[in-house]
Amino acid sequence: MTDIKEYMQGVGRRAKAAARALGRADTGAKNAALQAMADALQESAASLVAANAKDLQAGKESGLDAAMLDRLTLNEQRITLMAEGLRQIAALADPVGEINGLKYQPSGIQVGHMRVPLGVIGIIYESRPNVTADSAGLCLKSGNAAILRGGSEAIHSNKAIATCIQVGLSRAGLPADAVQVIDTTDRAAVGELIRMKEYVDVIVPRGGKGLIERISNEAKVPVIKHLDGICHVYIDDKADYDKAVKVAYNAKTQRYGTCNTMETLLVAEGIAGRVLPELGRMYREAGVELRGCARTRDILPDSKIATEEDWKTEYLAPILSIRVVVGLDEAIDHIQTYSSAHTDSIVTEDFTRARRFLREVDSGSVMVNASTRLADGFEYGLGAEIGISNDKLHVRGPVGLEGLTSQKFVVLGDGHVRK
Numbered sequence: 162m163t164d165i166k167e168y169m170q171g172v173g174r175r176a177k178a179a180a181r182a183l184g185r186a187d188t189g190a191k192n193a194a195l196q197a198m199a200d201a202l203q204e205s206a207a208s209l210v211a212a213n214a215k216d217l218q219a220g221k222e223s224g225l226d227a228a229m230l231d232r233l234t235l236n237e238q239r240i241t242l243m244a245e246g247l248r249q250i251a252a253l254a255d256p257v258g259e260i261n262g263l264k265y266q267p268s269g270i271q272v273g274h275m276r277v278p279l280g281v282i283g284i285i286y287e288s289r290p291n292v293t294a295d296s297a298g299l300c301l302k303s304g305n306a307a308i309l310r311g312g313s314e315a316i317h318s319n320k321a322i323a324t325c326i327q328v329g330l331s332r333a334g335l336p337a338d339a340v341q342v343i344d345t346t347d348r349a350a351v352g353e354l355i356r357m358k359e360y361v362d363v364i365v366p367r368g369g370k371g372l373i374e375r376i377s378n379e380a381k382v383p384v385i386k387h388l389d390g391i392c393h394v395y396i397d398d399k400a401d402y403d404k405a406v407k408v409a410y411n412a413k414t415q416r417y418g419t420c421n422t423m424e425t426l427l428v429a430e431g432i433a434g435r436v437l438p439e440l441g442r443m444y445r446e447a448g449v450e451l452r453g454c455a456r457t458r459d460i461l462p463d464s465k466i467a468t469e470e471d472w473k474t475e476y477l478a479p480i481l482s483i484r485v486v487v488g489l490d491e492a493i494d495h496i497q498t499y500s501s502a503h504t505d506s507i508v509t510e511d512f513t514r515a516r517r518f519l520r521e522v523d524s525g526s527v528m529v530n531a532s533t534r535l536a537d538g539f540e541y542g543l544g545a546e547i548g549i550s551n552d553k554l555h556v557r558g559p560v561g562l563e564g565l566t567s568q569k570f571v572v573l574g575d576g577h578v579r580k
Contacts, residue, residue: 165345169353172308173360175338176281180306182336184278188255190333191302195251198329199244202294205325206240212321213290220314232288235318243294243322246545250298253544256563257304260571268580271573276566278304280362283354284547285310285376287368290318296365297326297340299547303565306339308361310354312368313346320344355380365560367548385560387551389475389501390420392533395492395518397509398431404530405436405508406443411532412506414447418477420549421504421526421536425472425482427492430456433485437461449479456485472499489514493521500524502551504536525551525558 183191202209213235220230256276263273282305286292293309300307311319323342330337343350355364355376364384366376373386394412396405412423428437433456441461444451451457451464452471458464464483471482472495486492489507496505506528507518515529526536536559538546543561550556556564 165347165349166353168345169343169350169357170360172341172343173281173357176306176308176341177360179336179338180278180280180304183301183304183306183339186304186335188257190335191255191304192251194301194329194333194335195247195298196329197332198294198298198326199247199251201325201328201332202240202244202247202322205321206237209235209240209318209321209325210237212317215317216290216315223314225314229288229314233290233315233318235290239291243291246291246295247298250302250545250562253302253562255302256566263571263573268577269574270577273571273573274568275571276563277569279565279567281306281308281360282565283308283310283357283361283364283382285351285354285364285366285368285372287312287372288314290315290322292367293319293322293342294326295545296547299545299562299565301330301335301339303562305565306341308341308343308354310343310351316344316346351376352379355382355384358382365547383555385548385550385552385556385564387420387501387503387549389551390422390503390549391425391473391475391499391501392421392423392503392536393425393427393492393496393500393505394423394533395427395486395489395496395505395507396429396432396436397489397492397507397511397514398429399511399514400429400432400436400508401510401530402432402436405432406439408506408508408530408532409436409440410443410447412534413444413449413481414479415532415534417479419534420475421533422477423481423506423533424474424476425484425495425499427495428457428483428485429488429492430485431488433457433460437483437485444481447479449481451481451483453483454485457483460485475501489517493518496522496524503549504528504533506531506533525549 259276284296361382364382366373437460452467453464467482502524504526505524538559538561546559
């Protein structure tokens with residue numbers, strides 16, 4: 162390996178040139194590349210599994226836990242799912258070039274917006290090799306060149322997937338540099354990538370809180386990120402009982418280790434005595450540890466005492482904090498104090514309170530009578546997603562193809578000049 166700075170500069174230059182070529186590519190060429198990449202993955206299943214075996218062996222020797230090893234594992238089923246994911250992206254509508262809002266102005270010109278690629282996207286991620294294929298596909302379909310830097314624990318798997326991606330691009334006649342996978346495990350490569358303002362337009366970190374905080378603090382390039390998924394469900398005293406139980410149970414127990422899982426349940430005091438005993442029983446049967454405020458523990462005495470730290474914690478585990486509140490105002494105050502601006506939901510039959518919650522809760526997704534687990538690109542009809550953003554600029558919530566583009570003004574005239 163040459164000097165890391167020199168190596169990364171070369172990657173950046175090639176990505177910038179490839180981004181211009183992709184900007185000229187039509188939808189058919191991008192879809193052909195995605196289909197060819199999917200074919201190459203399935204054709205190379207045996208070599209992908211062999212490469213992955215090297216990563217798994219190294220992971221075991223370095224002491225990776227069972228959960229990490231599971232995320233790292235590639236088998237024929239997961240390779241098929243990767244290929245299917247690329248084919249699903251090919252089937253999505255292409256946002257690039259879409260013109261909307263075209264209106265005549267008093268001068269006679271027409272002014273509108275055209276959706277355009279961001280340019281070069283650097284994606285930094287950990288563990289899951291499937292992210293390599295997913296990210297490549299999303300960036301390609303949205304017309305962006307991609308620089309992918311996976312975790313060192315998946316280096317052999319990522320290189321093998323990168324070979325399949327290159328085959329697909331070649332078959333479709335698109336530049337190989339449209340997707341580049343960094344082939345060094347040197348951490349200095351990340352430092353260079355997040356500072357290459359002349360070549361990289363945006364960074365997307367995917368991984369643990371430590372990684373994302375480091376990238377956010379050190380990057381010179383704009384970052385699309387999410388840190389925590391501290392999601393809330395508030396059960397209003399005007400809630401339908403059956404809906405409240407169904408939503409609150411699903412939001413916590415459908416899956417524990419995801420960013421859109423509820424971590425804190427807020428319950429209005431007017432309904433707490435009725436709804437909490439049933440929910441407490443259901444949570445206990447599911448193996449969920451409950452931590453509650455004093456009023457919660459009056460109703461559920463076997464719950465542990467919730468501390469200030471609990472309200473700030475993304476458990477990603479079968480643990481739930483519960484707080485009984487006076488009503489909507491106190492619920493919104495709690496959410497605005499502790500929410501990570503990811504996803505928050507209210508269960509109520511009161512239309513006015515629902516509207517207040519939607520208007521006043523400042524999160525990427527705000528829901529009425531729905532489980533936070535529905536905060537997902539597929540569930541929102543976006544198809545695949547590259548992550549869920551807590552930021553306000555330039556995109557919030559699930560980041561799909563449209564989130565990987567920007568808009569520019571387009572003006573149509575016929576010899577018009579300013580008077």
